[in-house]
Amino acid sequence: MTVLALGACKRESTSPPTAAGEPQPPVTAPAGTVDAPVELKDIIETNDRYVVGISYPATINRYPGLAKALSAYTEAQRAELMEAVEAFGNDKPTAPYELSLAFEQVVDTPKIVAVAADGSRYTGGAHGQPLIARFVWLPHQDARLTADALIPDPKGWQAISDYVREQLHTAVVNRADEDELEPTDRAALIKSTFRMIDEGTEPEAGNFSEFVPVLDASGHVTALRFVFPPYQVGPYADGTQTVDVPAALLLPHVAPAYAELFAR
Structure with a gap:
């Protein structure tokens, strides 16, 4: 009986008391609080909406x-689509809204x-909204490499922008010359497109995130x-545009932690 009494006292002393002094069961983490690995699978869903x-x-x-x-x-883009679909209530769009994404x-x-x-994501109008994203992953660090982490120096973004x-x-x-436009049309095209380019390539990391x-x-x-997706540095008709910036220009501005990744 003495042993049992001591054991009971020991159990009570290690159990956190409630406000009324009653012992509580051991505290455990709520279900679902530990992140489970994500397994990506292709998705195809079709209905009249x-x-x-x-x-x-x-x-x-x-x-x-x-x-992850x-x-x-993907979930963020899907949420945008479903928000537009649900805005119809019980009705449905004249043509099904659409989300199309290919990861390569x-x-x-x-x-x-x-x-x-x-x-692209289509929620009405003449054409869908282009969806352009790039993900650079460093397996040894198990982390995404972002533009602002790679080039922390504002001078670097000025050099890249230029x-x-x-x-x-x-x-x-060159495109204007190939199209052999009239001088007035040529000048107007160059002026408007240059303005889009200059606005879309302001020297900050957000403009070079992809x-x-x-x-x-x-x-x-x-x-x-x-x-650069459509509209950032040109009209929709120009499509997605790319520019390769050489390592020699980048290296003086690359954060030391990532310099070893670059050719010299």
């Missing part, structure tokens, strides 16, 4: 953190993985390919 088509690379689940980032992006793994090395997402603007300006002039690395045979970065 909306259509969803999403495809992923077969190997993407090898990188759980990257898979892609899933979060464009770089896969031990140090760098990159995925390109291209698609280079990108020059390339895009030159491309506009990029993928261009690698040499040894896996080092020789350039960053910055991707």
Whole structure:
């Protein structure tokens, strides 16, 4: 009886008391508080209100953190679609709204993985909204490489902006010459497009958030390919545009933690 009494006292002393002094059971974490790995699978949904088509690379689940980032992006785009669909209430759009996304793994090395997402979301109007995103993943750090982390120096973004603007300006002039426009039309086109380019390439990380690395045979970065969706640096008809910025220009401004990734 003494042993049992001591055991009971010991149990009571290790159980947190309630306000009334009664012992509580051990505290456990609520179900669902631990993040479970995300397993990405292709999605196809079709009904008379909306259509969803999403495809992923077969190997993407090898990188759980990257898979989670892609899933979060997909869910955000899907939420935008469903908000527009639900605005109809019991009615339905004249043509099904649509979300189309294709993820492609464009770089896969031990140090760098990159995925390109291209698609559109249609919620009425003449055409869908382009969806352009790029994900650069560092497997050793299990983290996404972002533009602001890669180039923390404002001078770096000024150098990148100057280079990108020059390339895009030159491309506009060349297209205008090829189209053999009338002088007045040519001047108007160049002026309006230059204005879009200059606004869309202001020297800040947010304007250069979508990029993928261009690698040499040894896996080092020789350039960053910055991707600009329609409307950022040109009209919708110009589509998605890209500019490769060489490593030699980038390296003086790259954060030391990432300098080893670049060719010298």
